[in-house]
Amino acid sequence: MIKIGVLADTHVGTLLEGERLAKRLLAGPFAGVEMILHAGDHVIDDLDSCFGGIPYYGVCGNMDKLSPELPLRRIIRVGRYRIGMVHGWGPPEGVEHKVFESFRADNVQALVFGHSHQPVCRTRSQVLLLNPGSPTDRRAAPFHSVGLLYVAGNIEGEIIPID
Numbered sequence: 001m002i003k004i005g006v007l008a009d010t011h012v013g014t015l016l017e018g019e020r021l022a023k024r025l026l027a028g029p030f031a032g033v034e035m036i037l038h039a040g041d042h043v044i045d046d047l048d049s050c051f052g053g054i055p056y057y058g059v060c061g062n063m064d065k066l067s068p069e070l071p072l073r074r075i076i077r078v079g080r081y082r083i084g085m086v087h088g089w090g091p092p093e094g095v096e097h098k099v100f101e102s103f104r105a106d107n108v109q110a111l112v113f114g115h116s117h118q119p120v121c122r123t124r125s126q127v128l129l130l131n132p133g134s135p136t137d138r139r140a141a142p143f144h145s146v147g148l149l150y151v152a153g154n155i156e157g158e159i160i161p162i163d
Contacts, residue, residue, distance in 0.1 A: 002078060005030040005054075006147035006157075008039035008087070008114025009134035011063065015046060021135060022050035029146055029160040035078070037149070039114035039132070040064060040087030061087035061114060075106060078151045084108035088115030088131075096131070100124055110155050112147075119145045119159040130157040 005025065012018045030036070036054055038047070040061025048056040048069075060070040073086040084103040088095040092115070099113040110128040118141050119133030132147030143161040150156045 001150055001152040002035070003033050004078065004149040004151065005033040005036045006039070006112055006130055006132045006149055007036065007135065008112075008132050009041045009061070009117050009137060010038070010047065011041055011043050011134070011137050012047060013043060015044060015050070018044055018047045018050040022047075022052075025135070025146060025162075026051065029148065029162065033148075037076075037083070037085060037112050039085055039112050040070075041114060042070070057085065059085045059087055062089065073102070075108060078149075078155075081109045081151055081155050082107060083149070083155075084111045086111075086113050088113045092116035092118065096120060096124075096129060100127065100129065103127075110149065110157070112149075117141055119143075119147070121147065121157045121159045128155055128157050130159075133159065135162055 036056045038058035040059050041063045060066050095116045117134045117139040120131040130147050133145035135144050138144050143163045148158045
């Protein structure tokens, strides 16, 4: 089984904040992850460097600078599964529907997104939708959170409260 840590909306302002967050996650819910997916709003450019060389794939959020390392959307392959990644856009209401529709023709089995800061883990038309919420800025969410994906004979997701 492959265990994947999923983040979004970290909004860290300094490398030191990023290192503290990474240390906390790697000692807790991200212990043993083989990969990290970040669905945008990293805010600092080098957040990936805080995770000790674990393969890290991100997309650009509305608070990030667009770069080759942070495209607006991407699809990664894990085993036989295709995982779509996008941050999301517009008002929080309807983000899930918009990101789902934007990947409808891409034959993904899972879709990781952020933007709303609201944790979501559910299946829609045989696609696993995972918004990990935010580990640092819960806004109206009931708790700070991250997500996990588990890839083996199938692909499953989980929201992990970290408060």
